[in-house]
Amino acid sequence: MSRRGRARDRATRWAVAAMAAAALLGRGAGCGGPGAREAPPAIVLVTLDTFRADHLGCGGSADVRTPHLDRLARRSLHWFDAVTGIPLTTPSHATILTGRSPRSHGLLKNRMRLPEGVTSVAEILKASGYRTGAVVSSRIVLGPEFGLDRGFDEYEVVEPDRYPGSGEGARTTEAAVDWLAERGGTGSFLWVHYFDPHLPYLPPDPFDRLHDGDYDGPYHRTAEPVQQIFHDAEADVDLRDIRHQAALYAAEVSFVDRCVGGLVRAREQARGVPESAREDVLLVTADHGEGLFEHNRYLGHDLLLYETSLRVPLLLAGATGRRPGLVKEGARTRDVAPTLLGLTGIDVPPEMEGRDLLRDSPPAGEDALFVAESHPSREKASSLYAIRTEEHKLVWYPRQRRKEGYDLVRDPGERNDLYGTEPFWDVLFGDLGLDLKRRPVGRPRTVDEETGGADAATREALRSLGYVD
Ligand SMILES: [Zn+2]
Incomplete structure (x- = not known):
């Protein structure tokens, strides 16, 4: 079906579903259209800031250690070719939460505010009776002033010890686990955002020596903006210094992998069931990747549009109705919100441009651009x-x-x-x-x-x- 056709189809379904949604998710109502469920699923959305798809063990990396995400991937649908439309934290998260591309929701830079009238998946779920919460790890790019807090009953920002993007992950997991203990379960939606792999690369002990442990140069765990030093072609930079940044980044990835592992384990223990339990849904993705000197000595993600910055992990575990495994078709981060709504039985509003990855067929022809x-x-x-x-x-x-x-x-x-x-x-x-x-x-x-x-x-x-x- 063409994009316009899908939108028309959705507009019709949405008009009916909007009236039925509250009843559908009213405890045990059990009525409604396609996808309706006996009980509304417990949903956790995890966004890993600055996480390259090829740094997952299950994404093809032979060197980076991500045992917890690899274990989760074995029980998940894993879209191998998932991309973001913008490698910047605030706009990319706006896309994940609204199902709309950047020029549709209006956020093109970090620290822009989501316009009134642009609806997020949290607002839709809350209006349908969900308990909603968010635990994010960066005030500087995801603070409530940017409007992504809309629709969340609670919106907790975990503050860094000293530098943003360094070591918050463990406390983020604790806050998320606390929320799940108090408010989780059927009919709950929690968004958890981890920030650690973002620059500056300050992986905590013992992760900081996981790779390149013998390095004794000047750029180990420095909060100085190293990307500018290394990008300067005139700068006297040793190749070993450059390689060490990639090693520290990989260590940050492994650290955040352990944090996600803690969250998954706590959730399984609390529910007494594995993630594949019928009523549970866990979606893990990232807002963008990271350039690690592959192109023009570029370190970071906000400038260039190579696949290193655009490709992201996308794992969906739980009650999908499909066998776990690799999915060949491409996916986009704007597909996240429609897919989560589809899993609740709520129809997707027509302004969302993404597709429900479990129900809509992959785009073809000009829609695939x-x-x-x-x-x-x-x-x-x-x-x-x-x-x-x-x-x-x-x-x-x-x-x-x-x-x-x-x-x-x-x-x-x-x-x-x-x-x-x-x-x-x-x-x-x-x-x-x-x-x-x-x-x-x-x-x-x-x-x-x-x-x-x-x-x-x-x-x-x-x-x-x-x-x-
Ligand atoms: Zn980001």
Whole structure:
């Protein structure tokens, strides 16, 4: 079915379902349309900030240790080719929660506010009788002032010990487990956000020596913005220093894997059943990946649109009605909200652009085209756009008047720029132009721009996270 057809179909179903939803989820009502259940499932959504898909053991990594997520993956549907449309925390989480692409929900930069009238999955679930809670690990990019708290009965922000993105994970798990003990179970929705793999890389002991344990250079567990030092072609940087950052990142990934393992274990013990229990749903994904020097000595995620930044894990465990295993079809993070709603039996509102991964067929033809974009807050950086098919990707650098083209199947590392070798690339660029014309970028404003500038503490935190020049 085409995107427009799906939207029309949904609009009809939604009009009926909106009236029936409260009754459907009223304790034990047991009526309703397709997907209706005896009891509303307990849902946990876990978002892993800055987590590359290829850093999962079950995602193909031979070096990085993620035993807890690998174990969970064995009991999950695992979408191997899942991508985000924007490698920035606030907008990407807005997409995960609203099922809409960035130019649809309006958040294009970090620290922008979700407009009134854009509805999140939490608001829909709450309106349908769900108990809702969130535990997030970053005030600087997910604080309540950005509007992603809407629809949550409780919205807890776990504060860092010293630097954002360093060691919060254990306390995040504790807060999440406490919430589940008090409010979890049938008819509950909890969103848990982990921030540790984000820069600066400060993995706690003993994870910091998990890889490259003999390193004795100056860049071990430093909160200095190393990405700027390493990006400077003139800088006197040893290759070992660069490799060590990748080792620290992998250690952060392993640390957050253990945190998620603690959450899963506590949930299983509390419920007395494994994650595959009929009424439980656990979805794990990420807001974006991380560049680790593969392209132009680039470390971080907010500037470039290579697969290292766009591909994310996507695991769905529990009452899916399908056998666990790898799923070949591509998925997008905007599919998360429609999929969760589908699992509750609530129909998906028409403004959500994502598809229910368990019920809607994969997009085909022009619907399969997927646009990604980045709008960095740094003064020296400009917006970039990419358009992706299942097999190819074109990246457009407007300010540099440059384009790149990659065959994602033959060249997953995006080393061999094929732009201009076939007329096909110009057709793809035309499709990107149409998409931008259909929904222009406008002038995105952060809450700081609206209030006359960020305060000193916020600027310092943003610098530590690598977001300002
Ligand atoms: Zn992020």
